[in-house]
Amino acid sequence: xxxxxxxxxxxxxxxxxxxxxxxxxxxxxxxxxxxxxxxxxxxxxxxxxxxxxxxxxxxxxxxxxxxxxxxxxxxxxxxxxxxxxxxxxxxxxxxxxxxxxxxxxxxxxxxxxxxxxxxxxxxxxxxxxxxxxxxxxxxxxxxxxxxxxxxxxxxxxxxxxxxxxxxxxxxxxxxxxxxxxxxxxxxxxxxxxxxxxxxxxxxxxxxxxxxxxxxxxxxxxxxxxxxxxxxxxxxxxxxxxxxxxxxxxxxxxxxxxxxxxxxxxxxxxxxxxxxxxxxxxxxxxxxxxxxxxxxxxxxxxxxxxxxxxxxxxxxxxxxxxxxxxxxxxxxxxxxxxxxxxxxxxxxxxxxxxxxxxxxxxxxxxxxxxxxxxxxxxxxxxxxxxxxxxxxxxxxxxxxxxxxxxxxxxxxxxxxxxxxxxxxxxxxxxxxxxxxxxxxxxxxxxxxxxxxxxxxxxxxxxxxxxxxxxxxxxxxxxxxxxxxxxxxxxxxxxxxxxxxxxxxxxxxxxxxxxxxxxxxxxxxxxxxxxxxxxxxxxxxxxxxxxxxxxxxxxxxxxxxxxxxxxxxxxxxxxxxxxxxxxxxxxxxxxxxxxxxxxxxxxxxxxxxxxxxxxxxxxxxxxxxxxxxxxxxxxxxxxxxxxxxxxxxxxxxxxxxxxxxxxxxxxxxxxxxxxxxxx
Amino acid sequence: xxxxxxxxxxxxxxxxxxxxxxxxxxxxxxxxxxxxxxxxxxxxxxxxxxxxxxxxxxxxxxxxxxxxxxxxxxxxxxxxxxxxxxxxxxxxxxxxxxxxxxxxxxxxxxxxxxxxxxxxxxxxxxxxxxxxxxxxxxxxxxxxxxxxxxxxxxxxxxxxxxxxxxxxxxxxxxxxxxxxxxxxxxxxxxxxxxxxxxxxxxxxxxxxxxxxxxxxxxxxxxxxxxxxxxxxxxxxxxxxxxxxxxxxxxxxxxxxxxxxxxxxxxxxxxxxxxxxxxxxxxxxxxxxxxxxxxxxx
Numbered sequence: 001x002x003x004x005x006x007x008x009x010x011x012x013x014x015x016x017x018x019x020x021x022x023x024x025x026x027x028x029x030x031x032x033x034x035x036x037x038x039x040x041x042x043x044x045x046x047x048x049x050x051x052x053x054x055x056x057x058x059x060x061x062x063x064x065x066x067x068x069x070x071x072x073x074x075x076x077x078x079x080x081x082x083x084x085x086x087x088x089x090x091x092x093x094x095x096x097x098x099x100x101x102x103x104x105x106x107x108x109x110x111x112x113x114x115x116x117x118x119x120x121x122x123x124x125x126x127x128x129x130x131x132x133x134x135x136x137x138x139x140x141x142x143x144x145x146x147x148x149x150x151x152x153x154x155x156x157x158x159x160x161x162x163x164x165x166x167x168x169x170x171x172x173x174x175x176x177x178x179x180x181x182x183x184x185x186x187x188x189x190x191x192x193x194x195x196x197x198x199x200x201x202x203x204x205x206x207x208x209x210x211x212x213x214x215x216x217x218x219x220x221x222x223x224x225x226x227x228x229x230x231x232x233x234x235x236x237x238x239x240x241x242x243x244x245x246x247x248x249x250x251x252x253x254x255x256x257x258x259x260x261x262x263x264x265x266x267x268x269x270x271x272x273x274x275x276x277x278x279x280x281x282x283x284x285x286x287x288x289x290x291x292x293x294x295x296x297x298x299x300x301x302x303x304x305x306x307x308x309x310x311x312x313x314x315x316x317x318x319x320x321x322x323x324x325x326x327x328x329x330x331x332x333x334x335x336x337x338x339x340x341x342x343x344x345x346x347x348x349x350x351x352x353x354x355x356x357x358x359x360x361x362x363x364x365x366x367x368x369x370x371x372x373x374x375x376x377x378x379x380x381x382x383x384x385x386x387x388x389x390x391x392x393x394x395x396x397x398x399x400x401x402x403x404x405x406x407x408x409x410x411x412x413x414x415x416x417x418x419x420x421x422x423x424x425x426x427x428x429x430x431x432x433x434x435x436x437x438x439x440x441x442x443x444x445x446x447x448x449x450x451x452x453x454x455x456x457x458x459x460x461x462x463x464x465x466x467x468x469x470x471x472x473x474x475x476x477x478x479x480x481x482x483x484x485x486x487x488x489x490x491x492x493x494x495x496x497x498x499x500x501x502x503x504x505x506x507x508x509x510x511x512x513x514x515x516x517x518x519x520x521x522x523x524x525x526x527x528x529x530x531x532x533x534x535x536x537x538x539x540x541x542x543x544x545x546x547x548x549x550x551x552x553x554x555x556x557x558x559x560x561x562x563x564x565x566x567x568x569x570x571x572x573x574x575x576x577x578x579x580x581x582x583x584x585x586x587x588x589x590x591x592x593x594x595x596x597x598x599x600x601x602x603x604x605x606x607x608x609x610x611x612x613x614x615x616x617x618x619x620x621x622x623x624x625x626x627x628x629x630x631x632x633x634x635x636x637x638x639x640x641x642x643x644x645x646x647x648x649x650x651x652x653x654x655x656x657x658x659x660x661x662x663x664x665x666x667x668x669x670x671x672x673x674x675x676x677x
Numbered sequence: 678x679x680x681x682x683x684x685x686x687x688x689x690x691x692x693x694x695x696x697x698x699x700x701x702x703x704x705x706x707x708x709x710x711x712x713x714x715x716x717x718x719x720x721x722x723x724x725x726x727x728x729x730x731x732x733x734x735x736x737x738x739x740x741x742x743x744x745x746x747x748x749x750x751x752x753x754x755x756x757x758x759x760x761x762x763x764x765x766x767x768x769x770x771x772x773x774x775x776x777x778x779x780x781x782x783x784x785x786x787x788x789x790x791x792x793x794x795x796x797x798x799x800x801x802x803x804x805x806x807x808x809x810x811x812x813x814x815x816x817x818x819x820x821x822x823x824x825x826x827x828x829x830x831x832x833x834x835x836x837x838x839x840x841x842x843x844x845x846x847x848x849x850x851x852x853x854x855x856x857x858x859x860x861x862x863x864x865x866x867x868x869x870x871x872x873x874x875x876x877x878x879x880x881x882x883x884x885x886x887x888x889x890x891x892x893x894x895x896x897x898x899x900x901x902x903x904x905x906x907x908x909x910x911x912x913x914x915x916x917x918x919x920x921x922x923x924x925x926x927x928x929x930x931x932x933x934x935x936x937x938x939x940x941x942x943x944x945x946x947x948x949x950x951x952x953x954x955x956x957x958x959x960x961x962x963x964x965x966x967x968x969x970x971x972x973x974x
Contacts, residue, residue, distance in 0.1 A: 405875045427874055435877040448868035452890035465876045511872070 008079030009036040010180050010212040011043075011060065015073035018055050018064065020285075027285045029055050031236045032073065034312075037180070042206055042213040044227030044244065046220060046259070048530040049501070050282055052236040053216045057182045060214075061098055062090060078179060095125060099173035099211075103185040105165035109157040115141075115168055116153030122175040137175070143208070144171040145201060161619070162393075163194035167201065174209055181211045187222060193392055193615055196601035199226055200614070218530060220263060221604050224248055229318075232256045235283050235293040238312065242319030252321040254298045254332050261334070262535035264564035265604075270386075270542035275535040275564070279335050281500055292324070299333040300325050354437075354519050354551045355381040355404075358415040362399050362408065362575075371622040373399040374410070374575040381568070383518060384549040388556065388566030388583065390598060394619055396575035397555045401521045404553070405440055406430060419518065436466045436515035443524035445504035449496040449511075455482075456492040459510050466515025481510040484547075485540060502533035509540060513548070521553045526561055538564055559602045563587060571595045574622060574630045577650060581657030589670030592659050593637040596669040629662065639663060708971040715971075718963025725957050728772045729779040738766035740773045740926045749943050759945035761935055770926035771949045777927045778957070781842055781920075782907040788846025789907070790900040793853025798884045800854065801861025808858075815851040823848050824913055831919040841920055845910055849903050856899045860892040894972040901965035905958050912954050928954045 018030040029052045037043045047053040058064045060075050062082050075082045077097055085093060102108050110118055116137055123133035134153075141149035144167045157165055166186060173181055183202065187195040203226055206213055217223055223230055223244065230247050232240040232255065240253035251257040261276035268275065280297040288296070292310050295301040304324055312322045323329065362374040374396040381387045389397050403410045406427035410416070416423040418437055424430050442448035449458055456478060463469050463477045479489055485506040496504050505525065512520050522541065526534035542565060544550060556562050562569060563583065570580040571592060579592040586595060597613040615634045620626050626633050632643040642662055652658035653665070661668065709715045733740075738756075744764030752759045758767035796815070800808040818826065830844045864870065865888070873883045914920030915929030923930060928950040935946035 405871075407871055407874060427877055428879075430877070432877065435875070438875075440872065440875055442868040442872065444868065448872055450869040450887055450891070462876060465878065 007039065008076070009038055010041075010078060011035075011037040011214060012076040012079075013056070013060075013073065014076070016056075016059060016070060016075055017072035018052070018059050018068055019071045020065070021067040021069075026071070028071070029068075029236050029285050030059070033233070033236070033238050034073075035231050035238065035241065037212045037214060039179075039212055040206065040210050041229065042215055042227045044223035044230040045214065045216045045233060046218065046223055046230060047233035048218055048259075048282060048532065050235075050285075051233040052285075053218075053233050054184055056233075057100065057184050057214065057216060060180075060182065061094060061100060096176055097178055098180045098182065099176060099178035100182045100184065101166070101169050101173050101186050103188050105162060105169045106157065108169045109165060111157055113156075114153060115155055115157065115160070119153070119168065119172055119175060122172050126176055137171075140171045140175050141168070144168070144174070144205070146171075161194075162190050163197060166190065166194075166198055170198075170201065170205070174205060174211070177209065178211055180214065182214045182216070184216045185218070186215075187219065188217070193598060193601045195222070197614070202226060220248070220259065220531065221602070224604070232259075235288070236285060237293050237322065238320075239294065239322045240320065241312075242315075242317065246317055247319065250330070252315050252319060252326040252329050253294075253323045254300050254325075254329055255294050257329050257332050258297075258335075259531055262532045264535070264538060264560040266563065268564055270538075270545070270565050274539045274542065276334050277536045277539065278532040292322070294323075299335060300328060300331070351383050352420055353380040354383045354419055355379070355553070356415075356417040356420075357400075357404075358417070360400065360403060360414040360416065361411040362396075362403055362414075363411050369623055372575050372625065373622060374403070377572070377575070377577050379570055379577070379580065381519065381551050381553060383551055384545060385567040386545065386552040386554050386565045388554045388562035388569040389572060390556070390559070390562055390569060390595075391572035392557070392598075392619055394574070394622065395572040397572055398523065399575070400572070401440070401523055401553065401555055405438065405521060432468075437518045438521070439466070439512040439515070439517040439519075440521040440523065441505075441508050441512050441525045444528045445501065445508045446496065446528075448508050449504055451496050453495065454492065455487075455494050455496075455499075455507055458496075458507055459514060462511045462514035466517075477514070481513060484513065484544065485510040486536075500533075501529050502536060505529060505533070505537050506540065509537070509544070513544065513550075516548065517550055519551045519553065521555070523555045524557070525554070527556065527558060534561070541565060559599060571598070574620065574625055576630050576660070577658075578631065578660045579658065580650075581652075581659075582655060585655060585657040587671060590659070590665045590668035591670070592631075592661050593635050593663075593669065594631050597636065599671065629660075637663060637667075637669070705971050709967055712967045712971070714963045715967035718960045718967065721956055721960030722964060725775045725779060725953075725960070729775040732769075732772040732775065736766075736769035736772050738769045740765060740769040741924055742766075749938065749941075749946070751943075752945055758949045759943075761931070761946045762938060765926075767945060767949055770931060771928070771953050774926040774928045774931060774950065774953065775957070777838075777921045777925050778908055778911055778915075778929070778954075781838060781845075781911050782904060784842045785845035785849070785907045785911065786900055786904045788842060789849030789903055790853050790896065792847060792850040793899075794857050794889075794896055796850060796854035797857025798861055798888065801858040802865060802880065802884050802888065804865075812858075815854060818848075818851045819855075824910060827910065827914060828917065828919060831914065836914075836919045836922060838921070841911065841914065845907055845914075848910075849907065853896070853899050853903060856895055857892065860895045861888055864888045864891055898965060898969040898972060901961065901968055905961040905965060908954070908958050908961065 013033055013035050015032045015034055016030055017028060017032055019026040019028045033056065035043065045053050045056060059070055060077065060082065070083060077093060082093070116134060119137035119140060120133040123136045124130065128136060138149045138153060141152060146152050146164065146167055152160070152164070160168065187198050190198065199222055202213065215223065215227055227244045229242065230244045231238050232253065234255050240247065240251065240256050247256065248260060251260060258276065258278040262278065264275055278297055283293060283296065291306040291308060292298070292301065295305040298305065310322050310324045312320045315321050315326050357377060357379045360374055360377045364371045364373055377400065379387065389400065391397050399408065402408045404416060406425065409425040418434050421434070423434060427435065459478045459481055460474055463474050467477055469477050482488065482491065487503060487506050491499065491503065499507065525541065526537050529537060538561065541552065545552060552565065554562060554565055566583045568581065569583050569586040571578045571594060573594055579586060579595050587599070591599070597615050600613045613636055620633055628644045628646055629635070629648055632638050635643065639662060648660050648662045650658045650660040659665070659668070742765060744760065746764065747760050748762055748764040750756055750760040756766050756768065758771060761767055796811060800811045827844050827848050831840060834840050869887060870883060873887050911920050912929035915927050916933045918933065921927035921930050931950045932947050939947055
């Protein structure tokens with residue numbers, strides 16, 4: 001930033017517009033976006049899907065798809081217009097100046113080459129001889145904090161975890177010592193702890209390398225923790241820009257304000273208040289020709305907004321806002337679900353549990369290569385309550401859900417009971433009543449909804465199977481379900497492809513509720529959705545729970561989601577239950593050292609991740625789990641040899657809060673005093 | 678905004694909703710109609726189909742009528758493609774000759790595609806030992822030259838049109854099954870299959886109502902490609918005497934009947950039948966290829 005006056009900015013966009021040709025028509029996806037990045041600066045670009053944020057990255061590299069073109073403005077890298085570069089200069093720019101890291105590291109790496117080969121190749125392209133390239137590759141891997149880089153160099157990409165792969169991709173990007181590093185959703189799809197590690201890494205590397213970083217993400221928390229300045233993109237327009245802290249503390253555009261309010265924050269709970277949402281949908285590109293792009297969804301919009309497109313005006317402190325009423329944003333009315341009063345407090349105290357799991361184990365393969373995906377997990381869930389299941393990937397969360405649903409058979413000796421009746425391992429040996437009682441909402445509606453069926457058929461079939469209705473009764477029930485998930489009969493004839501992400505997930509929820517279930521497994525129900533849509537789905541789930549007294553088994557790596565919906569929380573690690581208890585007790589502590597690390601890893605918009613506990617080392621393999629306490633290899637609070645040899649028992653207190661740790665409770669960590677929400 | 682929207686746009690409002698299938702259909706049809714390869718292939722197919730259906734009523738001569746005074750006449754204004762050893766008009770015979778092959782080949786293709794789809798669905802869906810056992814059996818079949826397998830069965834059963842249809846169909850089934858199985862394997866792991874299982878649906882429902890509609894495009898392409906091969910195989914069988922039986926003017930059969938006189942320079946007795954067979958196969962392949970490309974988009 002300081003050098004900005006002398007040297008040209010590393011990246012400058014001047015009024016860049018990009019449009020895609022779709023079926024013979026030009027569809028604008030970016031509209032007059034201007035921004036600039038000084039040397040060493042980290043700029044966060046936030047936006048929901050379809051906002052055009054990835055198009056920015058593609059336009060900078062001049063790698064737009066064949067039907068896209070820059071229809072106006074200029075993109076300058078180190079002061080040179082990207083559009084004016086000839087082939088050789090363009091290749092030089094891509095090879096040396098600009099590096100890019102995409103969302104899915106598995107696809108960015110060549111599966112048939114070793115890591116060493118791939119990283120060394122970057123140095124060879126830059127002119128190092130083979131031997132030196134290998135040496136430099138090794139030291140580069142060390143700089144991205146990969147322990148034992150020599151061993152990793154011999155591996156193939158599929159032998160590494162997602163977090164490791166992303167480190168390798170970042171190492172390859174930084175190998176050319178670029179002046180601009182573009183990170184496009186680099187942590188989406190990674191676990192919370194891995195995500196935090198990658199964010200930490202990027203934070204350290206920016207100082208070591210001095211590269212400017214364009215960080216593109218829909219994750220407000222990640223941006224808050226990492227970036228200096230933020231730009232908020234909505235429907236192809238930059239609607240607000242400014243220093244990260246002040247922008248997130250006091251947004252000056254109603255869209256930013258709405259986004260921030262959508263996040264499930266500490267202190268918000270399903271029975272206290274609904275989450276705010278942003279009503280309506282983002283406009284189709286090019287559909288809004290007059291006025292402010294956000295006006296149709298804005299609580300502050302008036303006639304002026306609908307007629308006149310507001311300019312991007314400075315509002316002080318280096319901030320810009322594209323709003324006529326930037327000074328009134330704090331008065332933006334709340335929009336959300338129904339008032340909290342309608343949601344009664346959960347839990348019938350004396351009712352028998354809807355679900356009991358007793359000694360649930362699942363082993364894949366046979367010794368000595370057996371993987372213990374779940375070992376001896378016992379849990380119970382009361383009607384109308386939510387049990388949040390937390391843990392990194394490989395912790396056994398999904399195995400537990402699949403065993404419960406009858407998709408995988410648990411080991412002999414496991415016992416599952418639904419409403420007191422034993423639950424068979426296979427779906428077809430379960431009673432129709434049990435099948436009705438237990439349903440699921442999957443993570444990704446694109447995969448969970450059959451793309452060749454219409455909404456009528458998707459929900460109708462479930463009504464037939466689970467509700468046993470036919471004919472007019474069936475139609476009526478489909479309509480009722482649609483209303484319950486806030487959809488209308490207009491959507492009946494649509495196929496999933498024609499619905500937005502949020503609508504699709506609503507259809508999936510409606511389908512799960514077709515037979516009036518008493519227990520619904522929600523497997524990452526919002527992680528494929530945008531922030532504003534996530535809030536609406538969480539509200540919907542909370543409302544349905546209050547209305548129908550359905551219990552949820554909620555699997556999520558997003559602690560905000562778990563915190564908002566859960567009455568109980570269970571923490572799994574390598575298939576073992578490390579902690580279980582009432583949500584408040586687990587979240588406030590004392591908590592298991594692993595829970596403590598998970599909680600501290602979650603990025604928050606407040607941007608303070610100072611008290612973060614760093615877990616060292618990778619998750620041990622399930623084939624050869626550590627002896628003693630499973631967590632001792634990574635535990636920051638390890639007390640001594642006892643942890644290595646003896647597994648601690650799961651000890652519960654009077655409130656049912658059980659922790660599996662050798663440390664006495666008073667020595668375990670607690671949540672710091674809650675920051676005001 | 679109702680028509681110019683990118684397909685992947687998440688915000689597609691419901692205005693366009695009921696247009697679902699037609700929209701996609703129009704997309705594929707539009708692409709096909711703009712593809713010269715498809716238009717050419719379709720024109721060839723249409724031409725031969727029309728011949729198969731109507732040629733007997735408009736050809737200049739009875740294709741079965743001998744004229745022993747005019748045998749082996751070269752092409753002339755009277756006999757455009759000349760006459761064969763029995764003095765039959767080659768032009769009429771070529772046009773009418775489309776009839777048998779265009780009946781048998783599509784029927785055999787349908788038999789093969791249906792059987793192959795069923796096998797592919799079952800092996801792909803159940804996996805495990807079902808897949809292993811059936812898979813090995815199919816591999817054994819595929820490891821033998823198809824035409825030899827077909828020949829052996831036809832020799833054993835004796836040639837007749839239904840036998841040819843069934844034999845050629847079943848010989849093709851393993852190839853179709855392989856394609857279908859691969860497509861099922863990618864669908865099998867999508868959550869909608871799990872959702873159906875959790876709902877208590879049986880395997881037949883999941884295979885037919887849930888998975889099958891999503892794998893139709895590769896099946897259609899595979900079926901079209903198979904049609905080309907079926908024409909090829911049946912022409913070969915007829916040439917060898919195990920396909921269409923005399924006195925049919927079938928192309929393969931005519932070639933077999935007349936290739937002996939080629940040495941004498943009577944090329945017209947064979948060339949036109951050969952060209953007709955080739956043009957039909959090329960036409961089918963052009964359609965198959967453009968279909969594949971259109972469905973892939």
